[in-house]
Amino acid sequence: MNTIILIFIIFLAGAILTFLASNIKGLLKEVLFLASVIVPVVMFFTGVKAGDSFNFHLAGFAFQWEITPLGYLFALIVTGLGVMAAIYAVSAMQKTKNLGLFYFNFILSIMSMLGILFSRDLVSFFIFWEIMTWSSYLMVVYQGKDVQKVGIKYFIFSAIGAYAMLMAIVMVYSLTGSMMIDKMIQSYAGFAFNMQIIIPILFLIGFGVKSAMMPLHVWAPGAYSHSPMAFTSLFSGALSKMGIYGMVIVMAGMIAYFPEGHWFRIVIAWLGGITAVGGTLWAIAQDDAKKLLAYSSVAQLGYIIVGVGIGTPLAMLAALFMAVMHALFKGTLFMAVGAIEKQTGTSNFTEVTGLIRKMPLTFLASLMGIIALAGIPPLGGFVGKWMLYESLIGSDHYLLVIVIFFSSTAAFLYCYKFLFGFFLGQEEKEWEHVKEAPVLMVIPMIILAGGTFLLGTFPGLVIKPISAGLEQLGYAATQGKYWEMSMLFNEWGDQVVLEPILYAIIAVFAFFLVFLLIKNHKNTRYVSTKDISTSGEVPKEHENLTFIQNFFQPFLRAVEPLMKRQIDFYYNGFGKGIEALFDFTRRIYTGNGQTYALYAIIFVVIFLLLKTTLFGI
């Protein structure tokens, strides 16, 4: 039997078995869960290679599953992060109710993501896309508290996206008579101009929703922060990448027909840029770590969209590299928040402080994640951002560079807030009992954090598969020459990027770490963090006076006009308007039987009057 289909069967069977076993006491369900995640992943790494395929026909549609180089790259993200998150989840989700549902959806989302990556036809792409959507939706609403609105919002946006995509798929079908992605890309040049514009836009809406592109991002903060953290790491790390993957395979193929600098590309890039800035600003304003990370994810995906939109080889390389990187560090950070939340019961900066000595390993992981996020060498974020800047400058998008630069500088603010809020600062009596998270939760974090370091130092490890993927997309022969594209690689050669400064930087880090640890050991006068008074303002009683409160107040005041009206507001208004309208139209059904009879007669009379026009007789 073909390994590809076997992988899916094991996933599916594992999901169902785990679900069924969820009521059995003991470790059976955990074992089944881990097995049904890890076994297919192992099979994936050992049993298949790029180029394997599996074809069949169902319901009159030809299905083609194939492992493409690009798909393989993203599959690496999904499987790697998936396994880590699964291990993390087993420990993190202990003693939660309804565990079967969690495991079931977890496995299904991994399966569907792999399915998306393997699909070479639009039907199975859409099928897996939808499975991913509803399984992640069930995760968002899984915790069951105040999730009505969040869940519905997530699903409405996903549905709008999915149906926009379906519309595009069907339009492609009506134009080409085929559902194959390759065929679509090939015959794209022959479409009429309006189709050439409409189809990518519809696809863009579909993918933009999943990757939280700016006007469509409003679901993201709520959904990310409400789903269990064990899943959010996967959600933000891998699942949102599916939108990027879609954009890459569809858009890159399609808008390659538009010359560089075409308005359509610029629009996409600018959407990404706006997403980045907006996400960053909102992230700064958050007091809840989960929401902060969620907005930060929005911002990070914005960078990636910029890269895809620009579409030069280097920009694509940067985007894909950042996609991998983002999966690693955002996975780490969400896991860390999850660990903190599990140990302390909250994820709000204003409540938790000074955990550095209580949870040193979590701190370490978070630190690495934050550094990677901020784009400081030697961790991976730096490489991606560098390439992005370089590509932007190289293709004369100076304004965009400024935007991105502003955004990533502003990102330091929330990075700092995250680190400082949770780990540094005064230790509180309230949190004295807090211990380090369980081993199974820490290990995945550390591994992922290590990954950011590894890839930052040896970016070649992942750039090779990326180049293979780019070649698949039609970027001629980037493989073997990728280091020629970026200054970064030009300077230092192939695999050993940054090696000269590597050890220096490690030393600096080690120094700071030791310094911080030592500093915290000093005896200091104990003042409760909630006891300080804000300068110039008289605190009210019971006001939360933690130092993290109103952390970047001046900055936030400066950007307030930008953030005054959340886009949410307009969507809500729109939704309410629609509902009011429908509330009005449903009054057609007056409840009076006579009126219904009158409708029937009017129906007849109208058609009798219009019979010539309607029936041509």
Place this chain on the structure above:
Amino acid sequence: MVGSPVLLIAVPLLAAFVIPLIGMIWKELVRIVPGLVLAYMLVLSVTLLVEVNQNGTIVETIAGWKAPWGINLVYSNLTGLLATIITTLGFLVWMFSYRFKRNVDFEPAKKYFIFLMMLVAGATGIVITGDIFNQFVFIEITGISAYALTAFYTGRNSAEAAFKYLMMGSLASSFLLIAIAIIYSQLGTLNMAEIASKMHTMDPVFKVIALIFFITGIGIEAEIFPLNGWAPDAYTEAPGPIGAAFAGVVVKAGIYAVIRMVFTLFDIPAAHDFLITIGLITLIVAESTALRQEKLKRMLAYSSIGQMGLVLVAFGIGTHAGVFAALFLMLNHAVIKPLLFFSGSYLVFNSKEKRISEVNGLGKFMPYTAGLFALGSFAIVGLPPFAGFWSKLSVLTAAADEGLLLVIALVLIVSVIEIVYYFRVVNRIFFQEYNKEESVVPHKPRFNAIIAMTVLAILILVIGFYPDAVTGMLHSASSDLLDKSGYIDNVLQVGQSLIR
């Protein structure tokens, strides 16, 4: 010869007359016998369908008079498929309601099962008959059973719903009779095949008027907007399983009658566009109305109407792909909507008002039923890998073949609305706190109900994961519908061979 289509009508009629007598012997028999009859109909329709698949259309004459003169029953791929759907659902509804609300007295219970059986038999009759007046008679049989079933509970506002239904139904039969009168006055025959073969000789003015009256008359049964005012009330007030029967049985028969008129009887090509138009209007109005419903069954009813609008749109496309999609939709709807009605009626079992807000948190107490409701919701809004997805996709591709992009866009926009209101309910069931004061007292489904629901759930999953299990059947049925001359030949010639 395994049996004859006429037995699909004769046996339930016989049973209907027998049940009052045997009810005097042992009261339980009035519950059991209808089940046996419905099971028999199910088996018979399936075996006949298999036979039809192999040997071609069965044309059954009655009283020995050949086709144009006597009444005849046509059991083809299309009608057989629909008859099978109808009898299957009839049996499942029986199984579900076997012990549903046990506290009803003997007399009403007896009548409930007779009406249920006659509802199914009447709908089967509508589908398999080849004579328009006979179809009218069967519509009335179905109608009266439906009125009685709607008014079954004396405590609720059911009489109001039934009266509205009856008013509309009565108007419908008047329109039908006018149309029949016009056709008879022009062509001198009532046999569908002969009407179809002679239709070109008919004066176009009469043709159009007859078509309008036909569509209005049957449209009331098929829940076309704005003729469907009765439908939400009837669905809401009828017993839960009967809502399923309406959605799965009565409407399907109505839709069949519409398409038989448009595709076979009348040769007016513009009627297809007409179907698309009214289908779209029905779809949009019904789904947008469903968005703001407070009562669960009413919401399901509007959703059902909307789906029928989509079916009409798909039929209106008129190509093989379109007809295939429409039949697929009908099949899926017949599987999914009953599941929603079944599980929904247990969710609000102990509630008087049947409000959506009363289902909060029930997922905890009745996980299986609630899970099935969720499955049904997922399937009906067209999420893969469940049944509804394939039909929605085939509708869209069929429309795409004809370049009807506006239709596709509207259908997809409406689908979003559909998702919103279904997921609101699912969210409430699973992810909201159970509140003693507001929510209903949970009521566990009985064993027979669980079986009925499980069968439907399995069908949903099977069709969802392996749609080819049914597509072959649907393809032959859609070829059958489009093959007008084949239908005429079959009926008129097979009739010849049986001349005495």
Place this chain on the structure above:
Amino acid sequence: MRKFLVILILAVLGFYLFEAFSGLGLGFPRFEHGVKDYYLDKTVSELHVANTVTSIVVSFRGFDTLGEVTVLFLAVSALGSVLYKRRHDVGSRSILFASSGIVRSGSKLLFPAIILLGVYIFIHGHLTPGGGFQGGAIIATGFLLMLLAYENFRVSHHVLSYVESLAGIIFVVIGLLGFIDGGTFLQNFLPSGILNELFSGGVIGIIYVMVGFKVAAELTGLIYSVLHEKD
């Protein structure tokens, strides 16, 4: 306002209907190869039935009649089901005023005659105008008369139910016997006899008699159950 609208709409509807039907013409054959010629021909030559309407109702379109009988049966059942009350809720008959002695005696006198007329009509349904439905309706009027005249006149519900069911069963069984004998439902399996004699037309006469019994029982039961409805 509403009335004005309705009148307007109905005027349009009426105009189109009248336009259509007035174009039909009246009183001349409109089509050449209609089914009626065949019916008129075969009624005499094969079925040996004098009344063509009866032959159409019972034989050519016998299936309709079966359906129609079922509709009536269902209507009666529906009536019972809709008006159903628990036994202790059922009141006695509502009487507005007692009937006078003249009405009572007259009813008593007329009742047998009415029944006889009804029976005559449905037995001769295939020979003369009339038939099962008409005869049954006449019998039911006889019972209605008695029910109106005598406030304590009782008809056994059980007997009505038996008659109704048995008549229906015999109808279907005759149909099924025809199915077994001749291969088609409701097929004639009895000798068709000589035109214009009582025993002619094969099963047609039997079926019509059964229809007569059924209709009589059903209509009576219907009246009876409505009479017991008390405000």
Place this chain on the structure above:
Amino acid sequence: MYKFLEYGVYGASILLILIGLYAVLTKKSLIKIVIGLSIIDGGIHLLLITIGYLRQGTAPIFSPGFENAAAKMVDPVPQALVLTAIVIGFGVTAVALSLVIRLYRHHRTLQIDEIKSLKW
């Protein structure tokens, strides 16, 4: 003269239908609505019978010695149809009246305007 009859018969039956519809659409009493439905039925039955009419035709009943009179007989088919339709109409009316009784029991009124508990 004959044209007048033609218009008269069709016109009368259509008028009956319209009167019935008027009652159904405007009268507030449930009983009147049911009566209206019956009037519509009556009009349609008349229409059907009229279609089968043959000028100077006889009833479609063969008597001894007139076995070949088929050509002069009126169309029997509409008559058979009307027979069926009457019975069906009767059944529907019976059910309608029973529902009216039920509604009266429940709402204590026969005004259709006041029986609107199911709406929207």
